[in-house]
Amino acid sequence: MKQNISRYDIWKRGTMANLSLRFTSKGKMILYFLLSIVYAFGNVVIAYITKIMLNMAQYRQGSVKQLITVAASGALAIILIMFFNFAYRYLKFDIVKDINVHLKAKTMAYLIEQQDDSQKDGLSLMTNDVKQIETLKILNELTIITEFMSFVVSVTVGLLNSWILTLLFIVTTVIPGFVQKFFTKKIQSKSEAWEKANASYTQNVSDGLNGAATADLYDVQIPIVGRVVDGAKRMENALKSLNYTQAVAGEIIMAVAEIFSFIIPFLVGAILMFQGHIGAGTLVMIVQLSNDFVNPVINIFQQINSIQSTKPMWDKVEKALKFDEAKPVSVNNTKFTGLDVDNLTYKLKDKTLFSDLGLSVHPNEKVLLMAPSGWGKTTLLRLILGKLKPNDGKIYIDKMDVTGDWQKAHDSFSYVNQKPFIFDDTLKFNISLGRKVTDSEMEEVVEKSGLFSLVGEKGWDYQVGENGANLSGGQIQRIEIARALLSKRPILLADEATSALDPELSLAIHNTILKNPQIAVIEVAHKISEQEKSMFDRIIQFE
Structure with missing residues (x-):
């Protein structure tokens, strides 16, 4: 059935869509209308009382006592309206x-x-x-x-x-x-x-x-x-x-x-x-x-x-x-069977960063991708995450096509950056990122990520400062690892995760992430020690 929409309906819808007041409850708005009516009577009471008193004086009606009674009644009405106006003001600021x-x-x-x-x-x-x-x-x-x-x-x-x-x-x-x-x-x-x-x-x-x-x-x-x-x-x-x-x-x-x-x-x-x-x-x-x-x-x-x-x-x-907020994607409880990158090609303007690239990663496998600076390693990780779409080729997770699809792809990955972002908040918030997790889960990831002594010394409510000013570089990196482990996702992507750390700390970080038997790791790097290389199952060198 054809629906007839009048110009008034169109105007009404457009007007309502532009009103900010639609974002409060109807009950509060109804109460605000009623209190606005009471508020409006303030000046009316004064005007009406003025009229009665002037007419009584002009036409010599009643007595002085009656004039005083009229004035007192007006004053009481104004006081009563004043109390209603307290509620009006409070409701206005509450809205x-x-x-x-x-x-x-x-x-x-x-x-x-x-x-x-x-x-x-x-x-x-x-x-x-x-x-x-x-x-x-x-x-x-x-x-x-x-x-x-x-x-x-x-x-x-x-x-x-x-x-x-x-x-x-x-x-x-x-x-x-x-x-x-x-x-x-x-x-x-x-x-x-x-x-x-x-x-x-x-x-x-x-x-x-x-x-x-x-x-x-x-x-x-x-x-x-x-x-x-x-x-x-x-x-x-x-x-x-x-x-x-x-x-x-x-x-x-x-x-x-x-x-x-x-x-x-x-x-x-x-x-x-x-x-x-x-x-x-x-x-x-x-x-x-x-x-x-x-x-x-x-x-x-x-x-x-x-x-x-x-x-x-x-x-x-x-x-x-x-804007429709992306609904939180539930963690995929299906057992991870593998990641496959098939004939991937990506061009940046007129430059081809890589072409026909193939890669397979098995469950719990630790893979190191090495390439010189500027090759496009971070771009490759963004393609795998679904943040970018390739010019050609496909990416599969558990044999499901997730090419260029962030919503489908990212739930399988955690990510360790070279420079993790730290919130100016507590140690606990920076690890949990506000998610609801049990104490046992927090204690487990803290121990696995090497933060046990920091939490024991400073406590969960320790304020880490802006950009992690109250933490060392190694502690910041371990917080990023704790976040990754807490997410319980099957693949950890590490983007030059330890390139800014000293060799001893870099080795300690790799010990943490590479000896975890429950996750696969894909790390991209252009410089890494021989001892750390030996911890990986496979090393792929890109020219």
Whole structure:
């Protein structure tokens, strides 16, 4: 059956898709709507109490005691609303927290999964961009709801008291909306320029901090700092231009609103009062309520402008929100029967790194692949892992074709890098990487990887420092081996794993990984001792 979709449906879906508020619970949003209505009654109570007291005074109705009673009732109502507003404020920031956590979790998962974004873009997205989305989009979307409720409540009360003046105020509040449209594209353009300048500045700061030792060595602190300052100037100039454009738009909208939405309606009200159609209390009440006719509309237009300024940043976050995270692949419990590389050819641009390459690795076999520097050893490992796709040839694991398929291939491999990445966290986290493992499993891999004495001396909660600053090179390499052993994958790939270590430590590391009877090892290296070579079952020399 053909489904008819109206323009309204398309608009509604598009609008909802762009709202950040969809990432909090419906229950919280319903409660926020209700508390926004209570919040809107704050100004209405003051206006209504003012009307009653002025009319009582103008027409000499009641007594002074009754006037005091009316004022006291108004004060109690305001205090009651104040307590509701405590809940309103708390809920507002709780919703912001929920959305922020969701956006950061999805964005970080996207960046880790893709591994394509530069550090500059990733850092800027996770810090500056997400913060701008919080202050200029999430908070403004929530505030628009409150402003709209203030407008609806005030208009309802106004219509009940003087429909002529209220309708006049409502009609004139539309005019600022036409002014706002002229600034939308310009604000978006300024925002894009600021976002680019901000990303560049973030990278300059990162480079400056990471390159501090190099700057100190060559006495180039001044130009390095100058590079950061230049980036800061470009970023601040772009931000100044964006803020000024938004401010100018706000001033023009405010001036138009004050003329058409206040002065003219107030003139009509004064004429009606002069002719005896309304009392002073009603006029003052409508004028006071007009702040909630005019200001919410002005604020909503300004908030829309602010939300529009986040479009370049939100577009990047939406990539992460639409991205399907790779589901964790369960460990293949099928017994490993072998790896086969069949007639593999790989070209990098116009250069053929290798062609018709064949390789077979049996369970628990230890294979050393030797080749000169620049041959493409790391590229071969990336092909085996499924990170790259060959120009020709196939790769099989357990006779299953996994050529160029990371999701299928990588679950069979652990990997030992020449320079392992160490998290600025505890020793336990760096080994387990946050996975849930038993104490006995941790103790087993610690013993097999040669970390038993370190754990015994420092403890599991020992902070290893940024980039493993509190560890030796050998300890860092053993942490990488412990990670590999903990994964219980049948093949360990070692990429120049010990080339940066001294001969004695290199031999100790090889003793650890090559004498483990439960894993196959494929190591690539261009330099290794004869004693270490003797530990391998096969050595393949590539020219």
